[in-house]
Each structure stands twice: as C-alpha cells, then as structure tokens.
Amino acid sequence: MSGMHFRKVCVAILLAISTGQGSASATESYDPWPGLVQDIFDNKPISDGSAVIALEMPARAEDAAIVPVTLRIKPASDPAHRVVAITLVIDQNPAPMAAKFTLGPDANVSEIATRVRVNSYTDVHAVAETSDGKLHMVKTYVKASGGCSAPAAKNAEEAKGRLGQIRYRQFTKTEDGATGIRDAQVMIGHPNNSGLQMDQLTHLYVPAFYVDRLQLWQDNSPVLSMEGGISISEDPNIRFTYTSNGATTFRVEAKDTDGHVFKKEWKVDGTAM
Template sequence: MFTRCLITAAVIALGLPAFAQDNPMRDGPTWGELQADVIGEVTPIAATGLFVAETPARAQDAATVPIRIIQSDPAMAVTKAIVVVDENPAPVAGTFSFGPQMLPLDFELRVRVNQYSNVRVLAETPNGLAMDGGYVKASGGCSAPATKDPEMAKVDMGQMKLRTFASLTHNRQEAQIMIRHPNYSGLQRDQLTQLFIPAHFLDKIEVAQGDEVLFTMEGGISISENPAFRFVYTDNGAPALTVTATDTEGNIWRNVLPKTGS
C-alpha cells in the first residue's frame, strides 16, 4: 500500500496520466464490427506521444463517467475527436471539434457506460487519425433513472452555468460549462408509470469566446445527464463565453456567460 501511494504521488507530481497508463483498452470483437461505421476504412495509429485519453478503471457512477483528453505534444494539434463507448446501444457518444484557442488540448466530458466496455477517443492530429482509451468497468449507465421527475426536469432545462478556476498562466484559463438537460437515452423508465421515457437529448453544442469558436459537439444518448465540460483555453480578452445548445425536440438555448462566474 505504501509503495502504491508513493507511485501515485510521483504520477501526480510529474503530471503523468495515471488512468491511461494503468488502464489500457482490451481486445474484443465489438470494435471490429463498429470501426467501418465510425471512421470508414481508416486504420488509426496509436496515440503514443500525441495525446492521452484518461478513463477510470472502475466508474463510481456509470451514468457520469469522466473522460479526459490531454494533448501530449504541443506541436501535434488535436482538432477533432470522436468519443466511442463500444458496448453502448449508441456507441458514438459525441464528435467534438476544437478551435485554435483550445490548443494544446485539455478537455474533459462525462459519458454513460452501459456495460463493461472499452471507451476510446479517435482524434485527428497532424500525423493522422490516432486512437487511445481505456477499459471501464461500469454497468447500467444508459438506463439509470434520471435524477429528476420528467415534469420537474422541464422547468430548468437549458439553464447554463460557467465556473472559472485560477489562471494556469497569464493567458491560459480553466473553465467548466454545465448545461441543465435530462439527456434522456430512451432506455430509462418513468418511476411512476414504469413506461420508457422517449429519447430526448442535446444534439449540438457550441461554445464561443467572442467571435471565435472554442469547441462544438454533436452528441448522442451516451452523453451524461446535465452535461458538463471542463477545459483549458487561451483567453482572448472577450468578457464572456457564449454557449448555444439545441436538442432533439427542436429547442434552442443561447446564453452569454460572463467569465467572472464561479
């Protein structure tokens, strides 16, 4: 135990990705069946030296599993990433595009994991499409009951909050965007009627800083309830971040969130 604590402390001190090192993906047939549908005939290269996708080996909550993408080489820009949960009913959790102010990339999201599964990130880099990820032990994330009654969830749907953190350098900032939305997967039951709640989720999100887009998302049912995205970006001096979100029911929300928010 003492040795393990020393190793963990060393990993933290050096800024090394402990999850990715200790938790590699496992061989299995599912990705072979999915690959052509997700990325076509491209064969991804290993992400070693380009980026790391950190995943927990065992999730504390299968409905909110954190995935963190960290660019390893500042010269190897990660401009787009596809997050895939192999064993989920809808494996592609989301496709993300990143603007120049997000680079070098440090980006975290939360996904649902329905059963023990590889969780992989396929990212576009100057060296081509690269892949990294881990094997997550979790189950029931896509059918886990929503935290609010459906009628109550409608009341604050679309509300947004920006959290800001201490500056990393003079112009690199860390922030978190949180959006209220049940993101129903279509696999959850109403706790009163026991009927399935129809799928209803955020399908597009854009976060901008002034006229410059930081990142966009095209999402599916594997993104967690009340989506939250934590990221590092270069501050261009704009006083606020603007978040635009749409869902599968045609709702559109647009909020201007001052950077002084906490």
C-alpha cells in the same frame, strides 16, 4: 451502427444465451471495435495515439450513469499537425459514439472533461484527428453496467424546470496567469434521456431527448464544439482548458433533439489574468 454490425451483435448475444452464458458474457466476448472503425471512421487507418492524446477514466465506475472521463491533448512535436477533433467511443454502449469534440483553431484546447453513461463492461476509445487528416487512438477498459437505462436522478418536473439553464464558471489555470491559459466549465440543465430508461409509474420507455449540439466561443472565435449522443450524462457538464485571446465575452449555444435552442453570453475579463 450499420445493419451488418448490428446483426453481428445480435448473433453474438443469441449464441451466448443459447449456450447459457448470458448476454453480459456475450457483449464481453464480442469485440465491436472493427465494425465501429468501419461505421464511424470509414475504415481509415488508425495509429497508436499515446504520443498525441491521453484518456482517463476509472477502471471501475462508482455510478455507471455519471462516469467521469478526461481527454488530455499532448503538445504536438510538429505544430503544423495539431489535434483538430476528438471522437469518444464507448464500444459496448447501444449508441457507441458518445461525442465528437471539434477544437477551435486558435483556442489551443489542451484538456476536456465530461461525464458519460456506460452500459456494460467495455473498452472505451478516444480517436484524435490531426490537421494532416491522420487518426490516432488510445483506449481504456471500464467496468460498469446499466448506465444507459438508469433512472434519471431528477424527477420530470424538476428536470423540466431546469431545462436549458446554462451556467458558466472560469478559473485561472496557472498561478501567475501570464500565459492566458484558462480552465472553464459549462453546465446545461437537461435530462438527456437515452431512450432506454423506463418511467417508474407508467412502465413505458421515456423517449430519447438529449443535447446533440454544443458550441462555445470567446467573442466570435470558436473554442470548442460537441456533437453529443445518448451516452452523455444527465445535465451535461463540460470542463475544458483553453488559451484566452483577450476576449471580453464568452458565448454558449446548445441544441437538443426536440429542436430547442439554448443560448447565453457572459462578460469575462479580457486581460491575460
């Protein structure tokens, strides 16, 4: 977030407090999106993306700390202009850019699902970049609050014991499997502390500590990578749909903000299933 954009947010909140509206009303009335377009996308033109991508989230979250989000990539009318990256922006979160997903050139990723923290009532934008360099945007509105400051679900010792544990599941997407389309899931044990949570014993803020990089390969061919921020929920969970290239191994590598690197590899069925 640029200094100018941060100052605008602060001014909006202070004005609301001085008029008795409260900070919640301030964040709802102030639209940060124009500033985010400048900060995140360098003010590049962004067109309507309803023909390119779909964004699914609950209108009202049951738990603001684990809000499900699904990104669906629609078939391209021109195969030469495929989606190469998707940026997920939660406008009113303290760090709005939740994640950037980069798609493997030959993986044909068509769906990505994960869980995020939502700190207040907010627009959520998904911006798809196509191979011709153009940006396409869709958005939805989510009612939730307190997700970024919600206490961790697991205590510190339990979280420490799970740190870096990676699990992988693979499913057949189609009934006959002839197309090689597969549905898979990667789960990483990690507290993903946002830096806004308070230790219930010391009443001190727990330092930010989260997975900021995730990469997936089938054999040596990239499937998907993610640059993550504090908005990704505890124990990051990514489910995705891709096309198998006949690989016999699937690899995952994750890195967190403390420099830990977690790696794991599995043998997979190399047939078309």
